[in-house]
Amino acid sequence: MIKTVLVGLVCGAVALTLGVLIGHFGITNNSSSAPSWINDIGKDVDENIVEKFLSEVDRLNIEENLRELTKVPHLATSEGDEQTVQFMLKRWQDPESGLDKAWREEYEVYLSFPDAKNPNKVTVVSSSDTVLYTLREKEKNYTKDQEDPDIVQPYAAYSPAGQPKGKLVYANQGKPSDYELLNRTVDLRGTIAITRYGGAGRGAKAINAAPYGVIGVLVYTDPLDINDGLMSDINETYPHSWYLPPSGVERGAFGSQYGDMLTPYLAAKEETYRIPFKNVTGVPPIPIQPIGFEDAYRLICELGGEGAPTEWKGAFNCTYNFGGPGFKPESTQNDVIKNSSNVMGVIRGSVEPDRYVIYGNHRDSWVHGAIDPSSGTSVMLELSRVLGKMVKEGKWRPRRSIIFGSWGAEEFGLIGSAEYTEQYFTMLSERTIAYINVDIAVFANATLRASAMPELHIEKLTNELIRLSVQTRILVGYLSGAGSDYAPFVHYLGIASMDLSYTYDRSKTNARIYPAYHTAYDTFHYASNFIDPGFFSHQAVARTAGNVLIRLADSLVLPLNCSDYAESLEDYLNKAVDLYQEKLSSRNISMGRSLLEFKSTFNLKNETPLKVRRINDQLMLLDRAFLNPLAFPDKYAYRHVIWASSSANVGTFPGLADAFAKADSSGQTGDWEKVHHHMSMLSQAIDGAAGMLENVI
Amino acid sequence: MIKTVLVGLVCGAVALTLGVLIGHFGITNNSSSAPSWINDIGKDVDENIVEKFLSEVDRLNIEENLRELTKVPHLATSEGDEQTVQFMLKRWQDPESGLDKAWREEYEVYLSFPDAKNPNKVTVVSSSDTVLYTLREKEKNYTKDQEDPDIVQPYAAYSPAGQPKGKLVYANQGKPSDYELLNRTVDLRGTIAITRYGGAGRGAKAINAAPYGVIGVLVYTDPLDINDGLMSDINETYPHSWYLPPSGVERGAFGSQYGDMLTPYLAAKEETYRIPFKNVTGVPPIPIQPIGFEDAYRLICELGGEGAPTEWKGAFNCTYNFGGPGFKPESTQNDVIKNSSNVMGVIRGSVEPDRYVIYGNHRDSWVHGAIDPSSGTSVMLELSRVLGKMVKEGKWRPRRSIIFGSWGAEEFGLIGSAEYTEQYFTMLSERTIAYINVDIAVFANATLRASAMPELHIEKLTNELIRLSVQTRILVGYLSGAGSDYAPFVHYLGIASMDLSYTYDRSKTNARIYPAYHTAYDTFHYASNFIDPGFFSHQAVARTAGNVLIRLADSLVLPLNCSDYAESLEDYLNKAVDLYQEKLSSRNISMGRSLLEFKSTFNLKNETPLKVRRINDQLMLLDRAFLNPLAFPDKYAYRHVIWASSSANVGTFPGLADAFAKADSSGQTGDWEKVHHHMSMLSQAIDGAAGMLENVI
Incomplete structure (x- = not known):
């Protein structure tokens, strides 16, 4: 079978x-009576062009791009997001850029935000509703960045509004097996579950809870999972290291599908039909709120009830018990349809303009987003600068077209890239050679990682890197899941795709991800001090991505x-x-x-x-x-x-x-x-x- | 919007x-130092080749093909069907044919046949079950053709077996509105409805009936709809004219989807998963049996009850009433999975072998199938003979590949072509320029009809025909519905398609279709005496189809x-x-x-x-x-x-x-x-x- x-x-x-x-084309090339196009049509990759590209990529430009992109928070569709749109357009539309065109593509997409005037609140209350303790509503300031009034309060996008009140219980990672185990000891009906990140998807922690009668969920990052157990902001955590401060909170989208939820398989244009929200699946059925481990520590260490199993235990220096006192989260956030933009840029192919090599990254962040996603955007801007310059100087034009995509609203579920693939489905299916994604360009500066479908496990790539002494260690793996904008290209369109980044040495840290991920501490200061001082790893990613891009665009026979x-x-x-x-x-x-x-x-x-x-x-x-x-x-x-x-x-x-x-x-x-x-x-x-x-x- | x-x-x-x-390619062509392929790569249609093709198509060859193809009945998967497979293979695999390859593609498909040893019966019975009258089980002999023991009894493929017994009622065309009207006067529960062909799809006549409690359906062809009212086989109907004899019965598939019913979207190979039959939709829920108008006359004219509306009236010289006596059809037919073959042939393209122009027709018939489908197959064989000869003689090779398809089991729901499109979905989607279908090549010899998607309304085609004085009248229309094997190419694959035939002068006849359609009278004798004596119309269709095929295969820029x-x-x-x-x-x-x-x-x-x-x-x-x-x-x-x-x-x-x-x-x-x-x-x-x-x- x-x-x-x-x-x-x-x-x-x-x-x-x-x-x-x-060889064949080479011969005809010497004949003056052969048609003039025959010179171009048989041309292969010019190694001198690759060399020139590699030598011109400048880490200091990447650093400046990052500084510019992270001046203000740029949450999808916010004023800061619009500033980054303008910045990209200015760069790519500049006649000196060498790009043939650049434009904005807009979609009206379904997003979810807290109400700034009426923020989400979590309080511990007595049985008579007296407030005993109020959890932080925002993260602690360490640099001026955290003072910005446009920082969005930590929240769970697509969580429903509500005011559940109930007994607090600890449910480990919120997996089905966790609730099942907990429910053997504690009647979960009417409780609020506190869970830690990891093990299950964000929204799944609430989706898994609801069948047991749980009415609200908190989620925090346990220091064990992100800080190798370190908890103090005196000298252990940021600004003293890359580790997450006690008040830091990972924001995120809590839906489980990708693309605009109300317009499945259709581009979300003004007049597009939208399904009723009640038909949307994969969103939390009960309110869920992310909190910092400073607050989680106070809550969990107060919990009574039976002791939780060893494997449920995090880094807090107290017993992790199953259940405790009265408790009240309050969520007032709203779902709205807002206008989100992709910014597109093109270098037209000389011989096969109807074959596309697409390079993309999202532009929106949760707060300043220095690493996620601006490290990738800074790399893309430097890469497009160098390629454009070679075009502008008349030294080069790719055989095939190169399309750059700066996607909007990725953080809410890969929305910009998904809408793009829905709108241009046939055109992209028929003409796209490959999609290269560089989202978080540098998670850490230990190892270059290329995750790709097998035909993109290009040997040339590895050889090139060794030759350049950029890095002798390279991880090559398959591309799976839907963690970034490659997903609609892989799963919906079936296009050979690659995701590139610099990443951890797993022998040196247990952090689930870089600790400032999705918090107010993911800033230029953090990136340039703790992730990639000197921007050498950023430069290596830019060189690698450009090398792949040039070979895909210029090779006579595709290097697949x-x-x-x-x-x-x-x-x-x-x-x-x-x-x-x-x-x-x-x-x-x-x-x-x-x-x-x-x-x-x-x-x-x-x-x-x-x-x-x-x-x-x-x-x-x-x-x-x-x-x-x-x-x-x-x-x-x-x-x-x-x-x-x-x-x-x-x-x-x-x-x-x-x-x-x-x-x-x-x-x-x-x-x-x-x-x-x-x-x-x-x-x-x-x-x-x-x-x-x-x-x- | x-x-x-x-x-x-x-x-x-x-x-x-x-x-x-x-012009451009022409110039380079004169240069001896240009690459050798440049001559071919810029070549356009050679009008001399078109002329040569048109002049070599021979109506007498088509006649001989038809004679050969219709020697025995060739119901899908029968011994006669296998003979036609062998005949096609022999012709196309002959080294002298000029085809590059020819082969058989087999599918195991879900079909439905009556049991020859225990045939379907329809009887009129008294209240004590005494048989008062038995309807004919097979058609009357006029030529030796009707004596063939392999002729399948008239039946409704995919009708369930059963022995319903009940009062007979007349339900016009079996449309929803017909049953609705009838049900106002007659309680339809437990009745058998007799309906005439037309107005609703075959299976729909039973599907529409079941909700009213009808337990069985008969369907016949009213002389008004097929014979312009003529009823006598003494001198009015075949063998004296093209009109349907009183005992003639239109067989047919009574399912409403196309393709093998048990393997939706999958090619029906041996190990392919098959859905349970209970999940199949669009088949008759109650037994249905087609009968001749000789029997229908006796039944309808005996009916009592209220008179039917004028527009329900056919050509019988009696009152059409709503309802009457006891009645018992008996159906024992079986559904089976059988091996059905497509026969494929290829002329490989010289410059763009990865671009396909596909030409096809089904091979299976209900009985001898001289018109449906062998007229089309005879045309295809002559067309492929002439094209292959030009290849064999070294005079020509198409720029793009030409694929010939002789589909199996079309009569059961376009099965062979549908399975082919399912099996080769991506390849055909990506490479096919157009599909040309010639099923019934000649319905009548009045007018050439080309039904096509708009981009195939090729002006050249019309001009060519006028120039050739083949026919100055040509009907060009859109291609709709799913009446033949173009359906999977149009609806499933989205390939530009054309259906070609010679057809009626509607000012001269009201016949729904040629009267011998799907009966035992659709023979070589019928075709050569009453449809196209001299085979001039067949020849015109072959010339037209070949002209379209050559232009699609050879034009430098596609004539779309x-x-x-x-x-x-x-x-x-x-x-x-x-x-x-x-x-x-x-x-x-x-x-x-x-x-x-x-x-x-x-x-x-x-x-x-x-x-x-x-x-x-x-x-x-x-x-x-x-x-x-x-x-x-x-x-x-x-x-x-x-x-x-x-x-x-x-x-x-x-x-x-x-x-x-x-x-x-x-x-x-x-x-x-x-x-x-x-x-x-x-x-x-x-x-x-x-x-x-x-x-x-």
């Missing part, structure tokens, strides 16, 4: 073809490595056979294994530009064949049968793994039928992808 | 570009006329504004009208082969942008928002028309929301299509 493919031969032949093509894809599929298949074959056979669901071997029959004589294009189209479209809009009926805009996220997380085909886990647990015939059905979709997709690489007729 | 496009300018520029391109598309959309828009704007405005659904005018900015200097390809891709992919898999949630595999079938049938956007009609009738808010939702999908699709024609960046 499941088939996989060995495409090594066809892939190997591409490199050989490349050599012959260059389909034999790596075949290997990945084989790994998945072997894993699936190991895990599932026995049980499936016993239910008469066959899992026959047929390895197709593709013969390379490229005729290497008389190559034409249309033959190169044909091979490139085969490579470009490979991932499109893995799409099936019906493969994940319960997951919005997930269509890629190989890279969809999976709860089973066992390193094989995600939909099969999830369907099998469900059937194996329920034992119901209908669920086993769904396994069979998904296997048929998977098999057809893999056959289809293999077919795209075979001889075209 | 709804936007339409004026693309006249961009389209006009294509012709101009073409001229310049030819996007300005006609723009006009069609404008007509639709104007109609929609007329019909709906007022009511929609009153419900705050805006229908703003923005006509986008595309500027042509083609740079006509320094054209390159990749620029030609770019323009061609824009044209090829135009229709793909109109697809939305969510636009018709209730219609299987309908995704094209412009050409889907519509019950409202008012000459505007089909989904909008149907949604509006439903909302206007129900008045429910949810239905008005669906109108708005569909308008947003429509608007996004039209914008997307317009975007595909704009400058690529």
Whole structure:
């Protein structure tokens, strides 16, 4: 049933073809009577251009970009966001920039904000409603940055407003198993649960709680998970180190789908039909509020009841118990439809303008967003400056078009990029070679990480980095989940994508993520002092991203490595056979294994530009064949049968793994039928992808 | 909200570009040092080749093909069907044929047949179950053809087996309104309804009946609708004329979706998951059986009860009353999964082998199927013979690949073509220029009819025909519905398609269709005596189809006329504004009208082969942008928002028309929301299509 493919031969032949093509075009190039375009049409990557790019990327420019971008908070659709729109437009529309055009794309999207005049409050009250203790409403000031009146109060976007009041209980990470365990000891009906970040998605902590009768949820970051246990702002945490101060709070979107929630599969334009909010799924059904660990410490250490299990324990120097006193969070936040902008810039391709290489990052932040996302935007601006300069000076123009996207409202669920893919669905599907995402450019300055679909695990990239001595250690992994704007390109459009960043040395810290993430401490001061002093890692990311971009835009034959894809599929298949074959056979669901071997029959004589294009189209479209809009009926805009996220997380085909886990647990015939059905979709997709690489007729 | 496009300018520029391109390539062609491929890459249609093709098409070959194809009945998956598979394979695999390859593609599909040993029976019985009268089980013999033991008994494919017994009532055409009217006078519970063909789909006559408690349905062809009222086989009907003999019965598939019912969106391979039959929708819930008008006459003229309305009356010389005596149809037919084959043939393209022009027809028939479908298959075989010969002689090879498809099991719901589009979805979507369908090549020999999407309303075609004096009258219309194998190409894949045939002079006959349609009288004798003596019309269809095929395969710039598309959309828009704007405005659904005018900015200097390809891709992919898999949630595999079938049938956007009609009738808010939702999908699709024609960046 499941088939996989060995495409090594066809892939190997591409490199050989490349050599012959260059030679062939090279000869005609010397003839004065050949058509004038023949010079350009057969051109490959010019290594001198790559060198020039690499040498011109300047870390000090990146530093200046970051300083400029982080002057004020720039929450999506705020005045500060508009300032960054203007800044990007000014840079890209400058006639000296070398970009061919730049413009703004607007969408009217569904967002969620607290009411600044009537902020969310959390208080501890006595049984007679006397306020015993009020939690902080904003973070403590350490630098002038935290004094800015435009800083948004810590909140959970898309949490419903409400005033639940109830007994407080500690529910660990808010996973289904946590509530289940807790509920054995404590009657959860009418309680407020305090949970820590990690283990479950943000909104899931409330979604998992509601079935037990929990009426409100708090979430905080335990020092164990972010600060390696450090708790003091006297000399342990920021501004003395990169660690999170006790009052710091991670904000976030608490919805679980991506894109504008009210306009699924449609660009959110003024007159677009919007589904009623009651039909939106994946949002918290009960109020949830994030708080700092300073307050969480006071709450948790006061809790009575039975002691929680060891693995629930964080870094507080007290017992973590299950339940305690009266308690009242109050949320007044509003949901509104607001105008959010993407800023787009283009360098038009010379030979194949109808083939796009897209490079993007979001622009909006929760507060000043120095790391998330302005580190990436600073890199993008420097990269586009250097490329544009080469165009402006007449030294270079890419073979294919390069599109830059500065997305809006990513923090609310990848909204800007998702709306863009919905609006330009066919055009992007048909013409896009690859999408490169650099969101948080530098999490930490230890290791360069490239997460990508297998065909983008470009060897050249690694070699280049070693040669440049930028970094000898590079992590190359698959791109999964929906953590940044690559998601709509991967899952909805099926476009080969890569996410690039500098990241941690995991042997040196247990921090879930860089500690100032989504707090008021993610500032230029923080970034330049504690994340990447000197901006060397930022520069390395810019160089790497630019190198990838130039090679994708200029290579005569696309540097997409389909034999790596075949290997990945084989790994998945072997894993699936190991895990599932026995049980499936016993239910008469066959899992026959047929390895197709593709013969390379490229005729290497008389190559034409249309033959190169044909091979490139085969490579470009490979991932499109893995799409099936019906493969994940319960997951919005997930269509890629190989890279969809999976709860089973066992390193094989995600939909099969999830369907099998469900059937194996329920034992119901209908669920086993769904396994069979998904296997048929998977098999057809893999056959289809293999077919795209075979001889075209 | 709804936007339409004026693309006249961009389209006009294509012709101009073409001229310049030819000139340009022409010049380089004279240079000996230019690359060798440059000669081919810039070549346009060679009019000498067109002429040669037209002159070599021979009507006598078509006649011989037809004679061979109709020797025995070739019901899908029968022994006779296999003989036609072998015949096609032999012709196309012959090394002398000039085709590059030909092969069989098999699917295991869900079909429905009567049990030959235990045939369906319809009897009139007394209240004590004494048989008073037994209806014919097969058609009367006039030629040896009707003696063939392999002729399938008249039946309704996908009707459930059963033995309903009840009072007979006459229900006109079995439309919802017919049962509604009848039910006012007669209690329909427990009755058998006799209906005539026309007005409602085959299966709909039973689907519409069931809610009233009707337990079985008969369907016959009234002489008024097929024979212009003539009833006698003494000298009025076949074998004396083309009219249907009294015992002739139209067989048919009574399902309403297309493709294999058990494997929606998946190719029906051996191990493919099959949905349980109970989940299949659109099939008759109660037994239904087709009968001849000889028997229908006896039944209807015996009916008592009130007289039926005038418009219910057919050609029988008796009163058509509502209801009468006891009655018992008995159906024992079985549903089975059987192996059905497509036969495929290919002429590989020389310059752009990865661009496909597909030409197809089904091969299976109900009985001998001389007209339906063998007239089309005979044309296809002659056309492929002449094209293959030119290839074999080294005189020609098409620029793009030509694929021939001889589809299986069309009569059961376009199964072979639908499975093919499901199996090769991405490949066909990405590479197919156009699909040309010739099913019934000649309905009658009065007028050539080309039904096509607007971009295939090729002016050249008409001019060519006039020049050839083949026919000065030509009907050009839109391609709608799902009457033949173009449906999966149009609705599921969004590929520009054309259906070609010779047809009636409507001023000369009222026949619903040619009278022997789906009966045992659709034989070579019938075709050669009464439909197209001399096979001149067959020859004209072969010439026309070949002309279209060569131009699509060889034109440097595709002869797809996007300005006609723009006009069609404008007509639709104007109609929609007329019909709906007022009511929609009153419900705050805006229908703003923005006509986008595309500027042509083609740079006509320094054209390159990749620029030609770019323009061609824009044209090829135009229709793909109109697809939305969510636009018709209730219609299987309908995704094209412009050409889907519509019950409202008012000459505007089909989904909008149907949604509006439903909302206007129900008045429910949810239905008005669906109108708005569909308008947003429509608007996004039209914008997307317009975007595909704009400058690529």
